[in-house]
Amino acid sequence: MSDYDRAGLLGGWIDADGDCEDTRHEVLNRDLDDVVSADGCTVDSGVLDPDPYTATTINFVRGPATSSEVQIDHVVSLGNAWTTGARNLTQDQRVELANDPLNLLAVDGPANQSKSDKPADEWLPDNVDFHCEFVAIQIAVKAKYELWVTAPEKAAMTEVLADCEGQALPTDATVAVGDIPGNAPAPVAEAPAPAPVEPEPEPAPVAPAPEPAAPAPAPVVPEPAPAAPGVPAGGWANCTEAKAAGAAPIYRGSPGYAPKLDRDGDGVACES
Structure with missing residues (x-):
């Protein structure tokens, strides 16, 4: 984590679809009931019922003293993502990850603070009924952005999923929170009509075998690509x-x- 700079490497909330509502308010608008917005750009109030992490009902009111009661959590925390492969993504991909609604939930603020950057082997929601979906979201996000899991993280996920028969892997096609880059579902193409079956032609008369052709020249085998600078051609032995x-x-x-x-x-x- 010594080179981790959340703001510099992953940026803040963006307005991906240009509708004046940034990602935070897009997710509030998605996850809260009875939403009130005076200007159509920011969510002024709503009801989180239930909060997925605590199974409680939270009445959200926007304001300096109350906005933090409902926070937007990165289910795969950005710190965890950085240490499990996000450092290999481009800057655009990291900003996409930080604003991807697949990885975002409106949740109880104190619960989100407790979670921080912890992986599944260090933190699971108090709401046991949400464990299956919580881990499924983490796996979907890690698969989408080609992030890895540590051995303890995998063991914790496996233990949770042992009791999750029938749990579907969530997809970003299930959310409608604007045109976030990379989140548009792929169009479903119609199957082409089958080609008509042509009758088999009469067999052609057998022509005499042609004279044997000259043997083809041996293929040219390219030289192996040189190793990266400083790395032996066969890689490090140990x-x-x-x-x-x-x-x-x-x-x-x-x-x-x-x-x-x-x-x-x-x-x-x-x-x-």
């Missing part, structure tokens, strides 16, 4: 060699990374 070259730690997706060097499978090789 972490000792990588550390001696000053290359450690090595992140998944970086030159020289190999599963054999990442013994705990957390996406960071030769970290210690």
Whole structure:
């Protein structure tokens, strides 16, 4: 986390569809009932019933002393995302992740503060009935942005999902909160009409075999691409060699990374 800068790397709320309502208010408008908005751009009041994390009802009123009672949570926290692959995304992709309604929920403010950047093995909602959907959202987001999970995180998710028979993987097509980049469902193309079945033609007379052609020249095998600068052609033989070259730690997706060097499978090789 030493290089993690949330504002600089992932930005703030954006108005992706240009309707004057930024992502925070889009999600409030989606998740709250009885929404009141005086200007059509900001949500002034509404009812969160129930809050998914505490199963309580929260009457939301916008204001300096009350707005924080309902917060917008990144279900896969941005800090967790950064340490599990978001550092490999482009800036545009990181801003998309931070504003993706698939990863956002209106929730109880204190519960959101308690969650912070914790992964599933360190924090689950007090509302046990929401555990299945909570973990399913995290898996959907991590799959969409090609993020990984740590071994403890995977174990916690597996334990939750053992009691989640029939839980569907959520998709961004189920939310309607504006044209956030990357969230438009793919158009469903109609199946083409089957081609008419043509009758098989009469067999043509067998022509005499042609003279054998000259053998084709042997294919030209291109030279193997050179290794990335500083990385041996066959990769590092072991972490000792990588550390001696000053290359450690090595992140998944970086030159020289190999599963054999990442013994705990957390996406960071030769970290210690």
